[in-house]
Protein backbone atom coordinates (compact mmCIF):
# COMPACT_ATOMS: atom_id res chain seq x y z
CA UNK A 466 0.00 0.00 0.00
CA UNK A 467 1.10 3.59 -0.56
CA UNK A 468 1.62 5.63 2.59
CA UNK A 469 -1.85 7.09 2.74
CA UNK A 470 -4.90 4.91 2.09
CA UNK A 471 -7.14 6.58 -0.49
CA UNK A 472 -9.70 3.84 -1.05
CA UNK A 473 -11.32 1.03 0.94
CA UNK A 474 -9.27 -1.38 -1.18
CA UNK A 475 -6.11 0.23 0.25
CA UNK A 476 -7.27 -0.51 3.81
CA UNK A 477 -8.23 -4.05 2.75
CA UNK A 478 -4.80 -4.63 1.26
CA UNK A 479 -3.16 -3.56 4.53
CA UNK A 480 -5.38 -6.00 6.47
CA UNK A 481 -4.54 -8.80 4.03
CA UNK A 482 -0.83 -8.29 4.64
CA UNK A 483 -0.96 -7.93 8.42
CA UNK A 484 -3.74 -10.17 9.76
CA UNK A 485 -3.41 -13.92 10.25
CA UNK A 486 -4.64 -15.65 7.07
CA UNK A 487 -7.33 -17.54 9.01
CA UNK A 488 -8.83 -14.40 10.58
CA UNK A 489 -8.56 -12.41 7.34
CA UNK A 490 -10.28 -15.27 5.47
CA UNK A 491 -13.06 -15.32 8.07
CA UNK A 492 -13.64 -11.59 7.50
CA UNK A 493 -13.39 -11.42 3.74
CA UNK A 494 -15.04 -14.67 2.67
CA UNK A 495 -18.52 -15.34 1.33
CA UNK A 496 -20.46 -18.58 0.88
CA UNK A 497 -19.95 -21.28 -1.75
CA UNK A 498 -18.83 -19.86 -5.11
CA UNK A 499 -19.19 -16.29 -3.81
CA UNK A 500 -21.52 -15.30 -6.64
CA UNK A 501 -23.51 -13.07 -4.30
CA UNK A 502 -20.41 -11.64 -2.67
CA UNK A 503 -19.05 -10.51 -6.05
CA UNK A 504 -22.45 -9.38 -7.29
CA UNK A 505 -22.90 -7.09 -4.24
CA UNK A 506 -19.82 -5.20 -5.42
CA UNK A 507 -20.33 -5.38 -9.18
CA UNK A 508 -24.02 -4.46 -9.33
CA UNK A 509 -23.18 -0.88 -8.37
CA UNK A 510 -21.38 -0.54 -11.70
CA UNK A 511 -24.61 -1.28 -13.57
CA UNK A 512 -26.08 1.94 -12.28
CA UNK A 513 -24.91 5.20 -13.84
CA UNK A 514 -25.38 8.73 -12.60
CA UNK A 515 -27.16 11.68 -14.22
CA UNK A 516 -25.78 14.80 -12.51
CA UNK A 517 -27.71 18.05 -12.46
CA UNK A 518 -25.70 21.18 -13.24
CA UNK A 519 -26.14 24.83 -12.31
CA UNK A 520 -27.19 23.90 -8.77
CA UNK A 521 -25.81 25.92 -5.87
CA UNK A 522 -23.62 23.42 -4.01
CA UNK A 523 -21.68 25.92 -1.95
CA UNK A 524 -23.07 24.34 1.24
CA UNK A 525 -23.71 20.62 1.08
CA UNK A 526 -24.98 18.83 4.15
CA UNK A 527 -24.92 15.04 4.51
CA UNK A 528 -26.66 14.89 7.90
CA UNK A 529 -29.82 12.80 8.22
CA UNK A 530 -31.81 10.68 10.70
CA UNK A 531 -32.59 7.01 11.35
CA UNK A 532 -35.65 6.15 13.43
CA UNK A 533 -35.79 9.81 14.38
CA UNK A 534 -32.21 9.97 15.72
CA UNK A 535 -29.77 12.42 14.16
CA UNK A 536 -26.67 11.04 12.45
CA UNK A 537 -23.91 13.05 10.81
CA UNK A 538 -24.20 11.12 7.53
CA UNK A 539 -26.27 8.18 6.22
CA UNK A 540 -23.26 5.85 6.51
CA UNK A 541 -23.68 3.56 9.53
CA UNK A 542 -21.77 0.54 10.79
CA UNK A 543 -23.23 -2.95 10.22
CA UNK A 544 -23.00 -5.66 12.88
CA UNK A 545 -19.98 -7.88 12.32
CA UNK A 546 -18.62 -10.51 14.67
CA UNK A 547 -15.36 -10.52 16.61
CA UNK A 548 -13.69 -7.15 16.17
CA UNK A 549 -10.83 -8.20 18.45
CA UNK A 550 -9.50 -10.34 15.60
CA UNK A 551 -8.54 -7.06 13.95
CA UNK A 552 -7.56 -4.98 17.01
CA UNK A 553 -7.32 -5.74 20.72
CA UNK A 554 -9.77 -2.96 21.62
CA UNK A 555 -12.34 -4.63 19.36
CA UNK A 556 -15.88 -3.27 19.46
CA UNK A 557 -14.91 -0.58 22.00
CA UNK A 558 -12.63 0.97 19.38
CA UNK A 559 -15.31 0.76 16.69
CA UNK A 560 -17.96 2.28 18.95
CA UNK A 561 -15.64 5.15 19.90
CA UNK A 562 -14.88 5.94 16.28
CA UNK A 563 -18.60 5.95 15.43
CA UNK A 564 -19.32 8.23 18.40
CA UNK A 565 -16.66 10.72 17.29
CA UNK A 566 -17.88 10.71 13.70
CA UNK A 567 -21.51 10.92 14.88
CA UNK A 568 -22.94 7.81 13.29
CA UNK A 569 -24.72 4.66 14.45
CA UNK A 570 -22.74 1.64 15.60
CA UNK A 571 -24.62 -1.65 15.47
CA UNK A 572 -23.01 -4.16 17.83
CA UNK A 573 -23.21 -7.87 16.97
CA UNK A 574 -24.49 -10.53 19.34
CA UNK A 575 -21.15 -12.22 18.67
CA UNK A 576 -18.90 -9.46 19.93
CA UNK A 577 -15.71 -9.78 21.97
CA UNK A 578 -16.81 -7.09 24.43
CA UNK A 579 -20.09 -7.02 26.33
CA UNK A 580 -22.80 -4.51 25.62
CA UNK A 581 -22.00 -2.85 28.95
CA UNK A 582 -18.27 -2.56 28.11
CA UNK A 583 -19.09 -0.98 24.76
CA UNK A 584 -21.66 1.36 26.28
CA UNK A 585 -19.29 2.60 28.96
CA UNK A 586 -16.57 3.39 26.44
CA UNK A 587 -18.62 6.06 24.64
CA UNK A 588 -20.62 9.14 25.67
CA UNK A 589 -24.25 8.39 26.66
CA UNK A 590 -25.70 10.17 23.65
CA UNK A 591 -23.70 8.13 21.11
CA UNK A 592 -26.22 6.22 18.98
CA UNK A 593 -25.91 2.43 19.29
CA UNK A 594 -28.12 -0.39 18.02
CA UNK A 595 -27.78 -4.04 19.04
CA UNK A 596 -28.01 -6.92 16.55
CA UNK A 597 -29.65 -9.92 18.12
CA UNK A 598 -29.49 -13.54 17.07
CA UNK A 599 -32.71 -14.74 18.65
CA UNK A 600 -31.88 -17.82 20.71
CA UNK A 601 -33.82 -21.05 20.90
CA UNK A 602 -34.14 -20.66 24.67
CA UNK A 603 -36.45 -17.76 25.41
CA UNK A 604 -34.69 -16.94 28.66
CA UNK A 605 -31.38 -16.41 26.89
CA UNK A 606 -33.04 -14.05 24.40
CA UNK A 607 -34.79 -12.31 27.27
CA UNK A 608 -31.47 -11.72 29.03
CA UNK A 609 -29.84 -10.33 25.89
CA UNK A 610 -32.74 -7.90 25.43
CA UNK A 611 -32.60 -6.83 29.06
CA UNK A 612 -28.82 -6.23 28.91
CA UNK A 613 -29.34 -4.29 25.72
CA UNK A 614 -31.96 -2.00 27.27
CA UNK A 615 -29.81 -1.51 30.37
CA UNK A 616 -26.80 -0.55 28.27
CA UNK A 617 -28.78 2.15 26.42
CA UNK A 618 -29.01 0.64 22.94
CA UNK A 619 -31.70 2.38 20.93
CA UNK A 620 -32.95 -0.43 18.65
CA UNK A 621 -32.86 -4.19 18.23
CA UNK A 622 -31.69 -5.43 14.84
CA UNK A 623 -32.99 -8.96 14.34
CA UNK A 624 -31.04 -10.98 11.79
CA UNK A 625 -33.34 -13.25 9.78
CA UNK A 626 -31.08 -14.84 7.19
CA UNK A 627 -28.96 -17.21 9.30
CA UNK A 628 -31.07 -20.23 10.38
CA UNK A 629 -27.92 -22.25 9.79
CA UNK A 630 -24.47 -21.10 8.82
CA UNK A 631 -23.71 -20.67 5.10
CA UNK A 632 -20.89 -22.79 3.66
CA UNK A 633 -17.85 -20.55 3.86
CA UNK A 634 -14.96 -22.10 2.01
CA UNK A 635 -12.18 -19.87 3.38
CA UNK A 636 -13.03 -20.93 6.91
CA UNK A 637 -13.47 -24.61 6.06
CA UNK A 638 -10.11 -24.71 4.32
CA UNK A 639 -8.14 -22.81 6.96
CA UNK A 640 -9.87 -24.57 9.86
CA UNK A 641 -10.20 -21.17 11.51
CA UNK A 642 -11.89 -20.98 14.92
CA UNK A 643 -12.01 -18.17 17.46
CA UNK A 644 -8.64 -17.97 19.30
CA UNK A 645 -9.00 -19.19 22.88
CA UNK A 646 -8.12 -15.83 24.44
CA UNK A 647 -11.22 -14.30 22.84
CA UNK A 648 -14.81 -15.01 23.81
CA UNK A 649 -18.41 -14.32 22.90
CA UNK A 650 -18.51 -11.79 25.69
CA UNK A 651 -22.28 -11.39 25.88
CA UNK A 652 -22.52 -15.08 26.85
CA UNK A 653 -19.67 -15.14 29.35
CA UNK A 654 -21.62 -17.15 31.91
CA UNK A 655 -22.65 -19.55 29.20
CA UNK A 656 -19.44 -21.49 28.70
CA UNK A 657 -15.75 -20.97 28.08
CA UNK A 658 -14.30 -20.73 24.58
CA UNK A 659 -13.15 -24.30 24.02
CA UNK A 660 -11.82 -23.44 20.58
CA UNK A 661 -14.57 -25.47 18.92
CA UNK A 662 -16.30 -24.59 15.70
CA UNK A 663 -19.79 -24.51 17.26
CA UNK A 664 -18.67 -22.16 20.01
CA UNK A 665 -17.55 -19.34 17.80
CA UNK A 666 -20.49 -19.44 15.42
CA UNK A 667 -22.88 -19.39 18.37
CA UNK A 668 -26.06 -21.33 18.74
CA UNK A 669 -28.22 -21.55 15.61
CA UNK A 670 -32.00 -21.29 15.86
CA UNK A 671 -33.46 -22.70 12.66
CA UNK A 672 -36.95 -22.73 14.20
CA UNK A 673 -37.25 -18.94 14.15
CA UNK A 674 -40.45 -17.57 12.55
CA UNK A 675 -42.58 -14.43 12.79
CA UNK A 676 -43.81 -15.65 16.19
CA UNK A 677 -40.38 -14.67 17.51
CA UNK A 678 -40.90 -11.07 16.37
CA UNK A 679 -44.17 -11.12 18.31
CA UNK A 680 -42.26 -12.44 21.31
CA UNK A 681 -39.66 -9.66 21.05
CA UNK A 682 -42.36 -7.02 20.74
CA UNK A 683 -44.01 -8.43 23.85
CA UNK A 684 -40.84 -8.19 25.95
CA UNK A 685 -39.40 -4.83 24.80
CA UNK A 686 -40.46 -1.37 23.76
CA UNK A 687 -37.29 -0.88 21.74
CA UNK A 688 -37.86 -0.31 18.02
CA UNK A 689 -37.29 -3.46 15.96
CA UNK A 690 -35.35 -3.52 12.71
CA UNK A 691 -35.20 -6.76 10.71
CA UNK A 692 -32.11 -7.58 8.69
CA UNK A 693 -32.02 -9.88 5.68
CA UNK A 694 -35.28 -9.57 3.71
CA UNK A 695 -35.23 -10.55 0.04
CA UNK A 696 -38.79 -10.37 -1.22
CA UNK A 697 -41.81 -8.13 -1.24
CA UNK A 698 -44.10 -10.59 0.58
CA UNK A 699 -41.70 -10.84 3.52
CA UNK A 700 -41.34 -7.06 3.66
CA UNK A 701 -45.13 -6.79 3.89
CA UNK A 702 -45.22 -9.41 6.65
CA UNK A 703 -42.53 -7.48 8.50
CA UNK A 704 -44.65 -4.33 8.30
CA UNK A 705 -47.71 -6.26 9.51
CA UNK A 706 -45.67 -7.41 12.48
CA UNK A 707 -44.97 -3.79 13.34
CA UNK A 708 -41.26 -3.59 12.58
CA UNK A 709 -39.80 -0.09 12.45
CA UNK A 710 -37.11 -0.73 9.88
CA UNK A 711 -35.76 -3.21 7.35
CA UNK A 712 -32.10 -3.64 6.43
CA UNK A 713 -31.96 -5.10 2.93
CA UNK A 714 -29.02 -7.46 3.34
CA UNK A 715 -27.71 -10.82 2.15
CA UNK A 716 -25.25 -11.02 5.05
CA UNK A 717 -22.41 -9.77 2.86
CA UNK A 718 -22.77 -12.84 0.59
CA UNK A 719 -22.02 -15.20 3.50
CA UNK A 720 -25.30 -17.13 3.62
CA UNK A 721 -27.31 -18.36 0.58
CA UNK A 722 -25.17 -18.02 -2.54
CA UNK A 723 -26.74 -16.87 -5.83
CA UNK A 724 -29.01 -14.31 -4.23
CA UNK A 725 -29.16 -11.02 -6.09
CA UNK A 726 -27.01 -8.10 -4.99
CA UNK A 727 -28.67 -6.07 -2.26
CA UNK A 728 -28.81 -2.96 -4.48
CA UNK A 729 -30.83 -5.11 -6.95
CA UNK A 730 -33.27 -6.22 -4.21
CA UNK A 731 -33.68 -2.73 -2.80
CA UNK A 732 -36.28 -1.40 -5.33
CA UNK A 733 -38.67 -4.31 -4.58
CA UNK A 734 -38.46 -3.72 -0.84
CA UNK A 735 -38.80 0.06 -1.18
CA UNK A 736 -41.96 -0.51 -3.26
CA UNK A 737 -43.37 -2.92 -0.65
CA UNK A 738 -42.78 -0.37 2.14
CA UNK A 739 -44.28 2.58 0.28
CA UNK A 740 -47.00 4.24 2.34
CA UNK A 741 -45.82 2.57 5.58
CA UNK A 742 -43.68 4.19 8.25
CA UNK A 743 -41.07 1.45 8.03
CA UNK A 744 -37.65 2.80 7.10
CA UNK A 745 -35.52 0.88 4.60
CA UNK A 746 -31.73 0.62 4.76
CA UNK A 747 -29.27 -1.43 2.74
CA UNK A 748 -25.89 -3.09 3.31
CA UNK A 749 -23.50 -5.13 1.16
CA UNK A 750 -20.73 -4.12 -1.22
CA UNK A 751 -20.76 -0.41 -0.40
CA UNK A 752 -17.20 0.76 -0.88
CA UNK A 753 -17.40 4.36 -2.18
CA UNK A 754 -19.31 7.57 -1.62
CA UNK A 755 -20.81 7.10 -5.09
CA UNK A 756 -22.23 3.71 -3.99
CA UNK A 757 -23.89 5.44 -1.02
CA UNK A 758 -25.33 8.06 -3.36
CA UNK A 759 -26.81 5.33 -5.61
CA UNK A 760 -28.41 3.50 -2.65
CA UNK A 761 -30.04 6.72 -1.47
CA UNK A 762 -31.17 7.53 -5.02
CA UNK A 763 -33.06 4.21 -5.08
CA UNK A 764 -34.70 5.16 -1.80
CA UNK A 765 -32.64 3.85 1.13
CA UNK A 766 -32.79 6.03 4.22
CA UNK A 767 -29.22 5.05 5.13
CA UNK A 768 -26.58 2.42 4.39
CA UNK A 769 -24.55 0.09 6.61
CA UNK A 770 -20.99 -0.98 5.94
CA UNK A 771 -19.45 -4.22 7.17
CA UNK A 772 -15.98 -5.27 6.02
CA UNK A 773 -14.55 -1.76 5.40
CA UNK A 774 -14.83 -1.07 9.13
CA UNK A 775 -12.90 -4.25 9.91
CA UNK A 776 -10.13 -3.16 7.52
CA UNK A 777 -9.99 0.21 9.32
CA UNK A 778 -9.73 -1.58 12.67
CA UNK A 779 -6.90 -3.76 11.38
CA UNK A 780 -5.13 -0.65 10.07
CA UNK A 781 -5.13 1.55 13.18
CA UNK A 782 -7.87 0.52 15.61
CA UNK A 783 -10.22 3.34 16.58
CA UNK A 784 -8.26 5.80 14.48
CA UNK A 785 -8.40 3.49 11.46
CA UNK A 786 -12.20 3.16 11.70
CA UNK A 787 -12.44 6.95 11.96
CA UNK A 788 -10.36 7.26 8.80
CA UNK A 789 -12.60 4.81 6.93
CA UNK A 790 -15.78 6.61 8.00
CA UNK A 791 -14.37 10.07 7.35
CA UNK A 792 -13.16 9.02 3.91
CA UNK A 793 -16.54 7.59 2.93
CA UNK A 794 -18.32 10.66 4.32
CA UNK A 795 -16.00 12.96 2.39
CA UNK A 796 -16.47 10.97 -0.81
CA UNK A 797 -20.25 10.88 -0.37
CA UNK A 798 -20.35 14.66 0.12
CA UNK A 799 -18.21 15.05 -2.99
CA UNK A 800 -20.57 12.79 -4.99
CA UNK A 801 -23.52 14.90 -3.85
CA UNK A 802 -21.70 18.10 -4.78
CA UNK A 803 -20.74 16.86 -8.24
CA UNK A 804 -24.24 15.43 -8.83
CA UNK A 805 -25.92 18.70 -7.82
CA UNK A 806 -27.56 17.85 -4.47
CA UNK A 807 -27.24 20.17 -1.49
CA UNK A 808 -28.90 17.82 1.01
CA UNK A 809 -29.86 14.15 1.19
CA UNK A 810 -33.58 14.84 0.62
CA UNK A 811 -32.75 16.02 -2.90
CA UNK A 812 -31.26 12.66 -3.90
CA UNK A 813 -33.89 10.78 -5.91
CA UNK A 814 -34.28 8.28 -8.74
CA UNK A 815 -33.84 10.94 -11.41
CA UNK A 816 -30.10 10.85 -10.62
CA UNK A 817 -29.59 7.23 -11.66
CA UNK A 818 -30.15 5.17 -14.78
CA UNK A 819 -29.35 1.56 -15.66
CA UNK A 820 -26.19 1.24 -17.76
CA UNK A 821 -28.25 -0.17 -20.71
CA UNK A 822 -29.76 3.27 -21.22
CA UNK A 823 -26.39 4.48 -22.43
CA UNK A 824 -25.53 1.59 -24.73
CA UNK A 825 -25.53 2.09 -28.51
Ligand code: FNR
Pocket residue numbers: 491492493505543544545546573574575596624692714715716717718719748749750751769770771772773
Ligand atom coordinates in the same frame (compact mmCIF):
# COMPACT_ATOMS: atom_id res chain seq x y z
C1 FNR B 1 -21.02 -10.24 9.16
N1 FNR B 1 -22.38 -9.99 9.17
C2 FNR B 1 -23.10 -10.20 10.34
N2 FNR B 1 -24.41 -9.90 10.39
C3 FNR B 1 -25.12 -10.07 11.54
O1 FNR B 1 -26.31 -9.78 11.54
N3 FNR B 1 -24.48 -10.52 12.66
C4 FNR B 1 -23.17 -10.83 12.70
O2 FNR B 1 -22.63 -11.22 13.73
C5 FNR B 1 -22.44 -10.71 11.50
N4 FNR B 1 -21.12 -11.03 11.45
C6 FNR B 1 -20.39 -10.78 10.32
C7 FNR B 1 -19.03 -11.02 10.33
C8 FNR B 1 -18.26 -10.69 9.22
C9 FNR B 1 -16.79 -10.92 9.26
C10 FNR B 1 -18.87 -10.13 8.07
C11 FNR B 1 -18.06 -9.74 6.86
C12 FNR B 1 -20.23 -9.93 8.05
C13 FNR B 1 -23.04 -9.36 8.01
C14 FNR B 1 -22.95 -7.83 8.09
O3 FNR B 1 -23.82 -7.32 9.07
C15 FNR B 1 -23.34 -7.15 6.77
O4 FNR B 1 -24.58 -7.65 6.34
C16 FNR B 1 -22.31 -7.32 5.66
O5 FNR B 1 -21.01 -7.33 6.17
C17 FNR B 1 -22.44 -6.19 4.65
O6 FNR B 1 -21.61 -6.39 3.57
P1 FNR B 1 -20.16 -5.69 3.38
O7 FNR B 1 -20.30 -4.23 3.73
O8 FNR B 1 -19.23 -6.43 4.27
O9 FNR B 1 -19.91 -5.92 1.93
